[in-house]
Amino acid sequence: MRTWDVIVIGGGIIGLSLALALRKRGAKVLVVERGEPGREASYAAGGMLVEASAETPAVLQPLVTASAGMHPEFARELQVESGIDPDMRDFGAIVFPAADPSHAPGSALPAPLSELEPALAANNRPAFFLSERSVDPRALTHAAYGACRHLGVDFSSGDEVTEVLSSNGHASGARTVKTSFHAEKIVNCAGAWAGQIPPSRFPTRPVKGQMLCLAAPSRSFLKHVIRTPDVYIIPRSDGRILVGASVEEAGFDKRTDPEVMKNFHRHALDLIPTLHDAKILEDWAGLRPGTPDALPILGATDTPGYFVATGHFRDGILLAPVTAQIMADVISGRDCGFDLAPFLASRFWLGGGGPPVR
Ligand SMILES: Cc1cc2nc3c(=O)[nH]c(=O)nc-3n(C[C@H](O)[C@H](O)[C@H](O)COP(=O)(O)OP(=O)(O)OC[C@H]3O[C@@H](n4cnc5c(N)ncnc54)[C@H](O)[C@@H]3O)c2cc1C
Incomplete structure (x- = not known):
């Protein structure tokens, strides 16, 4: 044996x-x-x-x-x-907090937003910078x-x-x-x-998370992870852009919901209008192990x-x-x-x- x-x-x-x-x-x-x-x-x-x-x-x-x-x-x-290259990226995250956060969720931006991420729509919301990495x-x-x-x-x-x-x-x-x-x-x-x-x-217990994936117009289209109270946006080095994620108590159901995807898409376009013509590549859901x-x-x-x-x-x-x-x-x-x-x-x-x- x-x-x-x-x-x-x-x-x-x-x-x-x-x-x-x-x-x-x-x-x-x-x-x-x-x-x-x-x-x-x-x-x-x-x-x-x-x-x-x-x-x-x-x-x-x-x-x-x-x-x-x-x-x-x-x-x-x-x-x-x-x-295999795990696509570790080290550009940091730009965080738009909820109105009146109890404390700043990061440090001041190292440069004007328009320089850091030219694709982001101009807005007057406060934004912060977090030094963090991402992987695929x-x-x-x-x-x-x-x-x-x-x-x-x-x-x-x-x-x-x-x-x-x-x-x-x-x-x-x-x-x-x-x-x-x-x-x-x-x-x-x-x-x-x-x-x-x-x-x-x-x-x-399973905690469902849905995600949408778009094709950016170019590989260098977006550098930073972007987080808002509604969505986060994660760029990959191959030009994919992920938009997510929901947090749902839905048992072991891994189906995606078109309404959730529409919502992700709308939030992504509000933040980055030039994603308007971006092709939708994929959507999916996964089950986080919750306790x-x-x-x-x-x-x-x-x-x-x-x-x-x-x-x-x-x-x-x-x-x-x-x-x-x-x-x-x-x-x-x-x-x-x-x-x-x-x-x-x-x-x-x-x-x-x-x-x-x-
Ligand atoms: C939408 C979404 C976004 C997320 N974003 C992030 C993020 O940005 N950063 C981060 O750190 N984490 C993130 N997470 C969380 C992260 O994905 C999970 O915490 C992590 O993947 C858990 O890994 P795991 O190996 O425990 O579980 P899993 O990857 O689910 O692996 C468990 C494995 O066990 C196998 N298995 C189950 N039962 C049996 C059995 N009886 N016999 C044999 N095999 C079995 C399954 O088939 C599966 O392959 C996210 C999760 C989701 C869903």
């Missing part, structure tokens, strides 16, 4: 980054992905690496700051190992997959894990509809679906050998490098250097009489 040191359930950016980190430390790793790796939330994301946001919970900030700092090297390494999450995830393959991570694609197996109270493997795989360490990185795998203890307190679930579970890394909600692309490092440390029994107490799965059942069993 073939065995591995670690089985990672789910081949999104979180599972792939972790598989790679573990492999680089010498572990034999198997990723079990029910579909194709990197085709769910990690395929749908915008790829903003937002380091400073009023929406970031304070306990998450140390991970956000660390991960934002790790991204350039992470992206470079993935590119070297896979030959599809390319990043594809690069992570390529790097995994290059470094010898094994994959099983096409069958979902139906159960995490245990033997004498210790995790021992993962069962799919067709077969079982064996390892002493199992990590649930199944994103919005993480709570569906028995024995399920993780209150993850009741909007914090990720990271670390060991109450079953020895069973770990979890999910619930990254709106920041999973940003948090992938630090999550991989933290989880690789935890799984190999090392101190990860972060206080993981706010992120442990046990926070959802502490005082509640033990983990819910479904």
